[in-house]
Amino acid sequence: MTTADHYAALGVPANATLADIKKAFRQKAAFYHPDRNAAADAAQRFQAVQKAYEVLSHEEARQAYDDNRRRNLLDDPLQTAQEIWQAYSARILSHPSAL
Numbered sequence: 001m002t003t004a005d006h007y008a009a010l011g012v013p014a015n016a017t018l019a020d021i022k023k024a025f026r027q028k029a030a031f032y033h034p035d036r037n038a039a040a041d042a043a044q045r046f047q048a049v050q051k052a053y054e055v056l057s058h059e060e061a062r063q064a065y066d067d068n069r070r071r072n073l074l075d076d077p078l079q080t081a082q083e084i085w086q087a088y089s090a091r092i093l094s095h096p097s098a099l
Contacts (some may be wrong), residue, residue, distance in 0.1 A: 006052035006065060009045075014066070014083075018057065025053040 007014050010024040031037060032046040039045075055061045 004048060004051065006055050009048045009052035010056065014069075016056075021053065021056050025049060025057070029053075 007016070010016075010021060010028055012020050012024045016024070028049040029046065032042050032049055034043045034046060037046075055065050
């Protein structure tokens with residue numbers, strides 16, 4: 001069984017705001033809606049976008065999803081390491097006194 005990456009379905013980073021999630025949902029849902037998109041996988045992608053929004057737009061559901069992602073290491077380890085390093089680097093560069 002594979003677990004869907006809701007952030008990837010919406011094309012947003014894991015630190016996206018609710019406003020970012022809503023905007024991405026509207027754009028993706030309009031693009032993948034089966035009445036507007038004739039692609040063979042449009043309906044499947046539309047459902048993935050709907051499910052992603054359902055989870056990520058509700059604070060408790062999103063927290064549970066994020067906790068599960070961390071616990072099960074659903075993220076790509078290299079990507080996770082890069083995100084951690086980038087966040088650390090940005091913090092150090094924005095606050096040189098933190099060294």
